[in-house]
Amino acid sequence: MTITKKFKSILVLTLIAVALFASGCTEENPSAEEIATQMMDKQDSIQDYSYTMHMTSYAEGKTEEIECKYMFKKPDKFKEIITRPGEGDQIDVSDGEIAWSYFQDTNTVLKEKLPNNSGAPKEDYINTINEFLNDHNVTLLGVESVDGRTAYLLEIIPKETDRDYELISKIKIWVDQETWMPLRYEFYNADGNLTDKNEIRDLKVNTGIPDSEFQFEIPDGAKIVDLGEIxxxxxxxxxxxxxxxxxxxxxxxxxxxxxxxxxxxxxxxxxxxxxxxxxxxxxxxxxxxxxxxxxxxxxxxxxxxxxxxxxxxxxxxxxxxxxxxxxxxxxxxxxxxxxxxxxxxxxxxxxxxxxxxxxxxxxxxxxxx
Structure with missing residues (x-):
């Protein structure tokens, strides 16, 4: 799973969890359609955002760290710069029509024409929400401050009957009250040990990111690999x-x-x-x-x-x-x-x-x- 896709999965999970409490689920459980409406309303209010994500994984006695600088602008423009210690950067950029990936270590560029994408319809949100509600228990643990922003602290535990989580027994997510975006999330295994920690810093929303940020300039001497259109x-x-x-x-x-x-x-x-x-x-x-x-x-x-x-x-x-x-x-x-x-x-x-x-x-x- 790419970093972008992984964050999008967490973002959807977060929006569902927060919408539960925003709908007053402690008193009466809202329907999937009601939650989907709140999610889409919240997403409609956000035109662009940027942040720096620090990711730490703990496995087999080793610690691995990655930094990702990311920005997004509606409807489909994005740029991310991924930095791993001791390795060259990876840069992914899309203007909504062409996606570019640059690997600094090999000075190679991958080019791919993107298919037309009209976005996820409301029905897709409803199906995702129904699956989430059937598979998880969500608890609001309190309110904390993360990187100077006020955040809800949510605990998400897969139900015992859920077979999708062989490695994860608990997820803790700190969610920005203003934007409903995750500011920090942690994964714990069945032994209660922390396996992954992800922190978002310097979150900025609706700053008017210019389109020029999503134009890719091919580095001098780089090899270009045209992947065509998938x-x-x-x-x-x-x-x-x-x-x-x-x-x-x-x-x-x-x-x-x-x-x-x-x-x-x-x-x-x-x-x-x-x-x-x-x-x-x-x-x-x-x-x-x-x-x-x-x-x-x-x-x-x-x-x-x-x-x-x-x-x-x-x-x-x-x-x-x-x-x-x-x-x-x-x-x-x-x-x-x-x-x-x-x-x-x-x-x-x-x-x-x-x-x-x-x-x-x-x-x-x-x-x-």
Missing amino acids: KPYEELSLEEARNRASFKILTPEYLPEGYKFSYSIITNNSEYSSDPDSHYETVELIYAKEGASIKASIVLTETVYKNASTYSIFMSNGTDVKINGTEGKYVSGEAKTLRWKLGDINLLLGVPLEEDEIFKIAESISEKS
């Missing part, structure tokens, strides 16, 4: 995917209990990208757990690039590890990912479970599978 995907069976893919799809021999293959997605940008050197084909395999939502799924992504050097762009971040003797990169924290390569196939495995499970799955994947 089209809507089609869900395929494993057999259908194998018939369509131009390479042999690898599958894990081991899956945690309760998980099974759900569907696959194939992306091939040669149909719409004008840059032959940037052509790639990706097969995404989704393994779901019965009774759990898609966010609890295991996702195995396999990509073959026409220009093999492109893969080095994605291998610059993470901890060096080995999978069956093959070098790879592991990123810990709430969203665990593992990258490595078998032959011409570049693999990315995302697992919302314990670290030993992600390595057991990876080690069960071979070119013979």
Whole structure:
């Protein structure tokens, strides 16, 4: 999960939780439609915002820190600068039509044309809210000050029947009273230990951010990789995917209990990208757990690039590890990912479970599978 997507998920969760109390839920539970209306009204009042986010992950006795400077302007402009200690910055910018990602370590730019997006309709909010209310207990613990702003302190605990949270037993969120935006949030595991802490500082809202902030200037000498436009995907069976893919799809021999293959997605940008050197084909395999939502799924992504050097762009971040003797990169924290390569196939495995499970799955994947 990218930092932007992760924050958006937390933002939606926060808006729902605050709307519960703004609606007076301690006396009478509001309907999902009433909460959705309040959320959309609050979001309508915000035209732009910016902040600096400090993220800290605690896992396996190690502490990892990331800083992200972010700004957003309606309807769909954003810019983020991600800084990791000892590594070059990553810069992501979008003017609403083109998204650019710059990797300083490799002096490489990824360019992608964005599909038309009219925004989430009210019905989507209602469905999300209903799912949230069924899966969580929310408690208002009090009011505190965070970075000079008054904030609600909320505690969110997944219900025992919720299968989506194998690693998270509790979330604490400090929410700005004025904007309903999260100023700080913490994740705790089943042992009560803090696993992730995220703090937002220097939050500014409706300052009139100019459009020029979202124009990207290509650095001197940078290599440009044109990814074209990602089209809507089609869900395929494993057999259908194998018939369509131009390479042999690898599958894990081991899956945690309760998980099974759900569907696959194939992306091939040669149909719409004008840059032959940037052509790639990706097969995404989704393994779901019965009774759990898609966010609890295991996702195995396999990509073959026409220009093999492109893969080095994605291998610059993470901890060096080995999978069956093959070098790879592991990123810990709430969203665990593992990258490595078998032959011409570049693999990315995302697992919302314990670290030993992600390595057991990876080690069960071979070119013979």
